[in-house]
Amino acid sequence: MNPQGGDFHGYRTDEKDLGGGNVFPIGEENVAFAKYFTGECYLNMLTTERVPVGLVTFAPGTINAYHIHHKGGQILMVTGGRGWYQEEGKPARELKAGDVVNIPPEVKHWHGAAKDSWFQHLAVEVPAEGASNEWLEFLPEEEYNKLP
Numbered sequence: 001m002n003p004q005g006g007d008f009h010g011y012r013t014d015e016k017d018l019g020g021g022n023v024f025p026i027g028e029e030n031v032a033f034a035k036y037f038t039g040e041c042y043l044n045m046l047t048t049e050r051v052p053v054g055l056v057t058f059a060p061g062t063i064n065a066y067h068i069h070h071k072g073g074q075i076l077m078v079t080g081g082r083g084w085y086q087e088e089g090k091p092a093r094e095l096k097a098g099d100v101v102n103i104p105p106e107v108k109h110w111h112g113a114a115k116d117s118w119f120q121h122l123a124v125e126v127p128a129e130g131a132s133n134e135w136l137e138f139l140p141e142e143e144y145n146k147l148p
Helices: 031-036
Strands: 006-008 011-013 041-047 053-058 067-070 074-087 093-096 100-103 109-113 119-125 132-135
Touching (some): 031 041, 053 074, 067 109, 109 119
Antiparallel strands (some): 053 119, 074 093, 074 119
């Protein structure tokens, strides 16, 4: 539980932890996909019509497993906190509010919070016929721990 979390019409909100940049409630704990995250994560699906858009909030030190978006790809728009994005075989990219990451289809990658910060982004699933996600292994903890 986030000790500074509040309540907004039945949703948790954590403006203080995210630098005041979050305008949407963080939603509920993401139990449906918990096995793909190393720790506490929240999901608020803002829309599932035509172009799915979810608000994903990571507790400090939480990242997701490597994954691949087949066919459609994904767009991340960072709304608060500090985090990381990394494509396999490339250096990790630090992310902060206002950053946008366009992830092409078929690119193996992970993203999540820095060790010392909450992290939040909008995740836009790019529509495509036959689009799917493939969840893979986690980044080794010793590699994550090398990040500042």
